[in-house]
Amino acid sequence: MPCYQLDEDLWFPPLEAAEDYGLLAVGGDLSPERLLLAYSLGIFPWFNPGEPILWWSPDPRCVLFPSELHVSRSMKKFMRKGLYRVSIDENFAGVVYWCRRLRKGLDGSGTWITPEMEKAYLRLHELGFAHSVECWDGDELVGGVYGVCLGYYFCGESMFSRRTNASKLVLIHLVKKLAELGFELLDCQQTTDHLVSLGATEISRLEFQQHLRIAEVPPYGPLLSRFSKSVV
Structure with missing residues (x-):
């Protein structure tokens, strides 16, 4: 069809x-x-x-349920060192910029984050529906993830890393924040080994729709973002 x-x-x-x-x-x-x-x-x-x-x-859809987050022993050890600072919504534009730049080849290919897409998600952020988690090495932005939030549902769009473990760190903090706020799921969209290692799994499209209802994703109209600005 x-x-x-x-x-x-x-x-x-x-x-x-x-x-x-x-x-x-x-x-x-x-x-x-x-x-x-x-x-x-x-x-x-x-x-x-x-x-x-x-x-x-x-179909299937890759998702990560906050209660099923898996943090390896080596990653827990790394996190205890406290090498980096993690924040929420401190530099959304910077996260989108680096996600786009690090996926862009020398010929301009290799990224789906077109200027049009970048502008669109910056607008969603201004409206309170798109959020980011950042990883900082001093004053330098070295990792991040961003996505769209409706009800108790967070759809991850892209992430980047400029330091070892930076992308894992922001994703772990994101999922822990979602668990704290009672979120139903993190939508990962596409399956990767990186996501599976953190506890992501695949579910059917029908199951995904059922979880959207549980997550109180409202029909189009007065939409609500429940992901608040804060420092992790």
């Missing part, structure tokens, strides 16, 4: 219409209204420079 072509109206096809590899729809825009509608339904954008906007709903 071919994927759906979006128009100017705010809508998405049913998730069951997605291709086997997860592609659901093409087109539309990256306005806050459309992005928030997408995330409230469990849909996210992911496309390369020069491509139209592509919207995805993978």
Whole structure:
């Protein structure tokens, strides 16, 4: 079945219409209204420079339940050293910048964080729906993760590391913060060995939708972010 072509109206096809590899729809825009509608339904954008906007709903979906976070013995030992400082929402723009830069090849390829995407998530951050966790070595930003938060659901978008263990450190602090606030799950979108080592697992699209309901992700309208600014 071919994927759906979006128009100017705010809508998405049913998730069951997605291709086997997860592609659901093409087109539309990256306005806050459309992005928030997408995330409230469990849909996210992911496309390369020069491509139209592509919207995805993978099946299975990689998620990390806060209660299932796994921190290795070696990582616990590393964390006890206190080499780095971790913060929340202290430099969202910097995290997005480094996520984009470190994935960008010499020819400009290799990243889905286009200037259009960067601008869109900075706007979501201004509106209180996108958040970041940062890792600092003194005054230098050396690691970070950012994502979108609705209800008790956090969708991780990207992370970066400029020091050994920096990306693991911010992800661990993020998940611990989510557990503290009673969040249902962290959406990892794509499965990687790095995420699995921290306790991530794959669930079906149907299970994912059920967890979104448990997470009190509201239908599009008065959306609410429950991830507060604080220092970890």
